[in-house]
Amino acid sequence: MGTILFELALTGYFAAAMIGIIELFRGGRESSRLMIVISAAGFILHTASILYRFFAGGHLPVASMHEAASFFAWCVVLIYFFLELRYKIGIMGSFILPLVLMLMLTSALLPRAIVPLSPVLRSHWLWIHTIFAFTSNAAFAVAFGVGTMYLMQEYYLKSKHVSGLFKRLPSLQVLDEINNKLINIGFPFLTMAIITGSLWAESAWGRFWSWDPKEVWSLITWFIYAVVLHLRLTSGWRKKRAAILSVIGFIAVMFTFIGVNFLFKSAHTFQ
Numbered sequence: 001m002g003t004i005l006f007e008l009a010l011t012g013y014f015a016a017a018m019i020g021i022i023e024l025f026r027g028g029r030e031s032s033r034l035m036i037v038i039s040a041a042g043f044i045l046h047t048a049s050i051l052y053r054f055f056a057g058g059h060l061p062v063a064s065m066h067e068a069a070s071f072f073a074w075c076v077v078l079i080y081f082f083l084e085l086r087y088k089i090g091i092m093g094s095f096i097l098p099l100v101l102m103l104m105l106t107s108a109l110l111p112r113a114i115v116p117l118s119p120v121l122r123s124h125w126l127w128i129h130t131i132f133a134f135t136s137n138a139a140f141a142v143a144f145g146v147g148t149m150y151l152m153q154e155y156y157l158k159s160k161h162v163s164g165l166f167k168r169l170p171s172l173q174v175l176d177e178i179n180n181k182l183i184n185i186g187f188p189f190l191t192m193a194i195i196t197g198s199l200w201a202e203s204a205w206g207r208f209w210s211w212d213p214k215e216v217w218s219l220i221t222w223f224i225y226a227v228v229l230h231l232r233l234t235s236g237w238r239k240k241r242a243a244i245l246s247v248i249g250f251i252a253v254m255f256t257f258i259g260v261n262f263l264f265k266s267a268h269t270f271q
Contacts, residue, residue: 002056003112005049006070010104012042013073017101020094024165032090039097043077050074057114062130063121065261069107072257073100075138083142083178091168095145106258125200132193139186140225140246140253143179147246150175154240176239179246180232187225194218217256224249 016039023031050071053061061067080096083089117126149169156166169175197215198208209215228245 002049002052005045005052009042009046009049010108012038012045013097013101013104016042016093017097020097023091024094035093036084036090039077039093046074053114059117060127060130063117064111064115066107066110066112069103072134072137073103075134076100076141079138079142087178089170095149096142099141099145123200125196129193129196129200132189132196136186136189136193137253137257139182139189140250143182143186143246144250146175146179146182147243150179150243172239176242179242183225183228183246187229190222190225194222213260214256217252217260221249221252221256224252
């Protein structure tokens with residue numbers, strides 16, 4: 001049942017992402033509504049698949065790379081829907097849903113067996129630390145999509161191409177506002193993820209920090225977004241520069257999430 005629900009959710013996200021990509025070239029309110037409806041159906045099925053694994057495994061389904069990538073995608077869609085309800089920017093899905101599809105396809109290619117938690121993961125810190133970590137990653141993922149929208153809109157303005165996609169994208173001011181809010185949400189959650197991860201490490205291994213590759217790259221990611229917020233406050237690095245830094249920051253997020261697991265030996269490697 002869990003596999004069927006996951007596959008149906010993946011199908012829904014695939015259809016919604018394809019509609020979103022087509023909308024970039026054709027446009028129209030009906031396609032935006034259809035994209036939102038189909039992605040909502042995929043999200044409901046996705047939620048059901050996560051709940052199935054939760055009850056079947058008896059723990060938050062983030063213990064394997066398959067589960068983690070799936071849960072990451074779920075968090076991204078959740079934040080996307082919150083923004084859609086708040087700002088009603090239909091075309092935003094065209095930039096967010098392909099990223100969701102990429103995460104879901106990554107998850108689909110990995111082993112799906114529900115395995116028992118290792119002793120170190122049998123802790124209340126699993127819930128606390130991972131919720132902070134995935135929320136921050138999801139906020140930064142959506143900020144990446146919004147930053148990409150900003151850079152495209154800014155390009156259209158400079159080239160004086162004021163037709164087609166330009167008319168369907170939000171104003172630069174709105175995009176900069178959303179980008180700033182997302183980073184202001186993601187940064188404290190990332191901070192708490194690092195802190196709770198250190199507390200968990202101390203209780204499990206007797207040390208707060210071990211310079212593990214995942215820890216190091218989480219800290220590098222933290223510094224990137226700290227620079228974004230600092231420069232916004234002190235040097236007026238807003239708009240285009242902030243959008244570029246959002247893209248760079250998300251590259252660090254994805255390397256921390258996926259790259260470290262395949263390139264380095266880490267105590268944080270998924271089961």
